[in-house]
Each structure stands twice: as structure tokens, then as C-alpha cells.
Amino acid sequence: MNIEFIDIVQALIDGILYGSTYALIGLGFTLIFGAMEKLNMAYAASSIGGAYVGLGVSVLLSLPLYAIFLIGPIGGGLLSVLVYICCFRYLPSNNHLAALMASIGGLFFIDEIISHETDGSPLDFPELGIFSEAYFEIEFSDMFLGFRGDLIFVMFASFLAMLMLMYLLYRTRLGLATRAVSQQPIAAQLCGISIHQTNSVTFILAGVLGGIAGCLAAASVGVISPLLVLPLTVKGLVVTVIGGLGSIRGAIIAGLLVGGLESVFLLLRGVNERDIYVFLLLFVFLVFRPNGFFGAEIDRD
């Protein structure tokens, strides 16, 4: 196949648009890390789980299409807070290892429940109605660049969700409490803020973001499958590291970057090899920039 420059630019555009879902997942990881300095390995599983809940409830109650995008995030939030209660709430707060292992247990628990209930086969996920058919073309110095309508919707919805999150974090008392707990947990407690309450809220927020990301990703692909969970987990982690653990803007930028590069790798090397290069990117960062784009100096375990 003869790949021209315009193909690469086109792949980059598609990838960056789709990468906004990675940005959401990375944001969720980083939000939880920022609050507790712990990794929630079950996060991508609860996000996809949320999308499944949305799909299941909508089909069972024969609700219209857009209901999935309301119920999915709610399901994601509920699953996420459930993960918090089972894998974080009652574990010793200084034992990062125990929480990590417990959430890996949670990852397999959710993943296997989904596999069990669906017999491991993918389900059709409703496409985005008129958005799926829409297609825009822009002429840019002799090049015709296309924009898929559904991907534009994905990006738009993702950024809306991010803006809502920013508003909650930086403009409300709730966000103030969350940030207080993440910076000085003991001092925050002394000021009458309940750590478990704010952590639960953080998990719900992250879960809602994850539910949105899960629904958007499934909608733009057209199917949902338990096989999405592990790659999404690893890619979410890669995005989080590249952006810098705990950095919100880092996660957003890294999500778009990973989406774009992934799409270019797909074009150049094919679907089987694509992820190798995405994961190698992580090692490049570990060697040359271990704290990611915006990460603070990490000296903890």
C-alpha cells in the first residue's frame, strides 16, 4: 500500500478525535490517583461495565437510544463507588500494594462477570444516529481532510464532560474538599471534611467520566465486548503516566496524543502491531521523562 502524507494526517485526525475517550479514562485514573495516591486497576472495567449497564437497562425497558448515554454514566459511577467500598475503603491507607491487588481482583471480577453474562461474545452497540452518517470535508492547501460525524460527537461529548468536571473541581465546595483531601488528608479531616465521603465522591465522578467514555468508545466502534477492558486499562495507564500521575491537563493532552499516534501506527503497521508501539511509547517516557508531561516529582511507593 502506498501511504501518502495526507493519509497520515487523516489518521492523526481520526485518532485524536477518538483519543478523547482515552483522555477521559486517563482523567479518571489520574483523579483517583490524585485523591488517594493509589491506582484503581478496576477503573476501565467499571467504565465498560457502566456502558453494559446502560445498554442492558435500555434494552430491557426498551428506552430510546439517548437513554444509554444517561444510564451508562450512572452505572459507571455506581460500579466505581462499589469498587471503592470493596477495594479501597477498608484497606490500610498506607498499604498501596494491598489496594492495588484488591483492585486487580475487582478488574477480573467485573470482567469475568461481563464475560459470563454475555458468553464472552460482543454485543451490538447502537450507533450515534444522524452523527454516524454525517461526514465533513475540509480543503486545506490541496488536501481534503475528512471528519467523521460520530467522532466529532465523541470529542464534543468528551470535552463537555471534562468541562463539567473542571467546574465541579474548581468552582464548587465539593471540589475544594476533594482537593483539600488530596493535598493534606489529616488537615482536611481536622477541618471537618470526611475523607471517605470525599473519596466516594471522587470515585463517583471518575466512574461517571468512565461510563461516558465507555459508551462513546462502544458507540463509535459499534460493538461492546469484554475484550475491550484490558486494552483500555493498559492504554488508560499509559495515558496517565505520559501525562504525569495526578495531572489533569496532562491526562487530557496525553489521551489525545495516544489516540492520534495509535491511529497512525494502525495505518503504518496494521492492527496486530499497533499496540506494541503505543506501549513502547511508555518506555520512551520512562527513560527520558519518568514524570510525564506535567507530573510532580514522584518519590513514593
Added chain:
Amino acid sequence: MSILKVDNLCKNFGGVQAVNGLNFEINEGEIFGLIGPNGSGKSTTINVICGLYQPSEGSIFLNGKKINGFKPNQCVDMGISRTFQNIRLFGDLTVWQNLWVAWKDDRKNQGSWFSNWFGKSESREKLISELLSFSGLETRANDLASNLSFGEQRRLELARAVASKPKLIFLDEPAAGMNKEEVKELRDRIFRLRDLGITIFLVEHVMDLVMNVSNRITVLNFGKAISEGDPESVQNDKAVQEAYFGQ
């Protein structure tokens, strides 16, 4: 002859000047005291010299060799060892193993790489049993370090610092939380180390101890030396009294 020379040492964390232009020189075989109010930069001074932090400015010389930016383990190889303010033992190891980890054979009968890591040696057994009796822990040699009492843990940490056969030991508040009797024992141990020819750098809040054992004292406040000299002259220094009690 000076064993350690610190020249214009500075360390800042962000905008905070923890240590600001510190100069001193320690002679071989002496006990050097560093005192000062809380937050005056005493522990930071130790941490910078022992390689935990890079100095922001200035130089550190050990026996005339510059050791700026050495890692903690390289400092140990150079003959510096230390204890920590909040005791840091290897809790899952026995008392004996704690000493074993830090133990180093004399340079002259340095065995092969293999025997150091995997073998037995008589000089090791001898040194460790000496250290156990030095710290009064003979009966607890096979107990886990985490099961020791507070006083025993302090004694073990001191013995572990000696196990690497240092020429210079930094003691970071070794008497914190001790009763009178234990402080007296500690004083005797410090003298015994000095008699073995080890130079001692003592950071301490318990004034009884510092004033009794030190040959020379430097007083630190806000990262700067405000007074130095023998214990008596420091005690009578106006600036020191102001730093401790206010005006």
C-alpha cells in the same frame, strides 16, 4: 587534622532556605555537637552530607576529597555512616541480620565478591558478636527488629551504623525519648566509639548530653551558624539564648 570540611553549604527546598551558607570543620577523633531550635536545619545538614539530598550550593570534603552529590551508599563506602531521627530498622529482619546487612569486611582481608554476599567469615562473626555486646542485645540476637522495645531499637540502630566500620558517624537525635538512665548509657557508648578512634557528629536536643560529651559545638538557627566554640562559651553566648528563648 580535619576529617570533614563543609564550605558554604546551602540547601533550599523550593523557596525555603533550610541551610544557608554553613561552614565548619571537624577534626579527627573529636565529638562535634550541632544544636539549634526545631526547624533550624540540623537534620537537613546531616541529610545533605550523607547524600540524601544534593546540596544547592557549597562543597563537602571528606579527608580532602570532595563528596558532593555522592549517593548514601557511596558515602558509606567513603567511611561515613549515620542513624536516623525516627528510627529506621529493617523490621522483618532479626537483630543479627540487621547488623549483617551493614557489615563490611576490612579492606585488607576483603574476601572475594562471592564470599562477601554468600559466604561465611570469622571476622564477620567476631564483629557482630562484639557489636551485640556493645549494644547490650546479646540475648535478642535472633529476635525480629520490629519486636524490640524503643530503647533497644535505638541501640540496634547505633550498632548498625558502627557495623560498616565508619570513620565518621552522624547521630541524629540519638537520645530522643530516652530516660536519664538510658541517656547515661548512650553517653558511655559514644565515649567508647570515640576511644575506638571514630569521629562523632552529634545532633541533639538533650542539652545534658551534648554539653557533656562534645568537644566543640555549633549552634544553628534558620539554617545559619549563630555561634560556635566549646560547650561553655556556647552556653553563655547571648545569641544562642535569644535563639532558644526569644528576647
Added chain:
Amino acid sequence: MDYYLGVFQTIGVHTLLGLSAYILLLTGQVSMAQIGFFAIGAYSSGVLTVIFSWNIYPALAFGALLASFFAFLVGFPALRVKGLMLVIATIAFSEIVRLITFNFVWMVEKDGIMVGAEGAQGFREIRYFTTNGWDSSQVVLLIWIFVAIVMAMLWWLDRVKAGAVLRAVGNDELAAQSSGINLTTVKVAAMTAGGFIAGLGGGLYAHAVSYVDHITFTILMATFAISYPILGGTKNVFGTLLAVIFIQGILIEAFRFLEDWRLIIFGLLIILVMNFMPDGLVSIFKKSNPGKGN
């Protein structure tokens, strides 16, 4: 009878995998890379016996050495980061290796048929044992001889200074460094040794079952590997063995009738153990530790 031999074989291989994670856990590192080293050992020794017709022993040795070489290489960048970042880095490494085996094609014609690794189809016909007349009990015996050797080595390690140093680094890196220990040396050495053991396990596994593919090397297996020493505790090597018997022997094999519920239970089990015994299953046998209560 063959069924039980199969169970013993699985327990033996998983014990090697668990011990390779155990030695790293002693230094306080949680590595998800063990399954990557396992895969390297499996594929490289398979290539040697199948394509180059090597004898099994040098092939196993080469596989283990190659895996430990990669462990050594991964060690340096990965050890610049600690704790959770190391977990992420090692997950990425294992996934890279898995995807490479997914794309790895190296086939030659032998006695009229094509043999070797065939990308997504996996690596079939690793038939050294059957063509050389081994029966399955001999294969199981070989695996367990290696398990016994590795366990004896690790047992001995705890009786020499090197073992105490590994645990010292796991207890308190800063205190270890201030006692004259070079952290990089110790951690990279542990990583290299862990890679060797995992690579050996991978080579044995590939030849014992005669077929491996990328599905063998997923994050699930990496989780198995690290969960054995975590559940079994790091007090001694037998904890890991007990955990393998518990998970592979009882949960996976004895409860075969539960079918895919077993993996759901595995997930649940980890959650429960971490909630009620965060120091591992063995902690219930440990006498209470007054110094650690607060």
C-alpha cells in the same frame, strides 16, 4: 492418572512463576513483567528445540538466560520509578511481549510439515518430549526437580547475606542505602534472577504442553504470578507453593464444575484476602506483632 499428572505439571510451572515474582517482592517490587519473561523463555526454547533441533537442557538454559537478559534490560528503566509506576511499566512490558508473540512468525519445513511459530495461531508442535520418548510422568518429574532446585536456592539465599540484603531493601530503601547498599545493583540483580526463573518456567511449560500462544501470556497470568507470593506471604518460599496449590490445585482444578465462575471467584478471593489479611494469607499463622499494631 494423566489428569493428575497434568495438575502436578501446572502446579510446578506456576510455582516457578510465583517464585520469580517472590524474589522481586522481597525487595518490595511488584512486577507484572514475570509473564513476559515466561513468554520469552517459552518461545525461545521452543524455537531452539523445534527449529534448530537442540537438546532440551541447553534450550531451557538459553531460554532462561535470554529471559534474564531482558529482565536485566527492563530493570534499568523500570527501576527509575518505584511502586505503582513500576507496576504500570511492567504491565506494559508484558503486553509488548504478548503482542510480539502474537505477531511472531518463524516456520520451517521439517519432515514434510511446517513447524514453528505462526503468529496469532500460536506455536504448535513443540514435541521434544514425545519424539524423544519421554512419558508424562518423567516430564512432571523434570519440572519438579527444577522447582526443588529453585526452592532450595531461594531457601539458601535467606541464610546468606544476599537474602538479608534483599529483605532490607524491601523493608526500607533509604535505611538500606544508608547502610551501604547499592539499590540499583540489588534491584537489577533481583529482576535478573526473577527473569531467569520465569524464563525457565516458560521453557518447561511450552515443552510440557507442546503448544503456546499469546493467550497464555495475558495480564491474568501476570496477576496469578504476583498473587502467589502476595497471598502466600514472603516469610519463606513455602508460602508461595501453598498459594499455588490453593489457587491452581483447589480453586481452578477441584472446582472445575464451577466453570467460568472460578475466575470470578479468583477476583473475589483477592479482594477478600486484601480486605481481611492485607499482609497475605500467611499472616494468620504469624504470631501477633506488637511493634506493628499501630
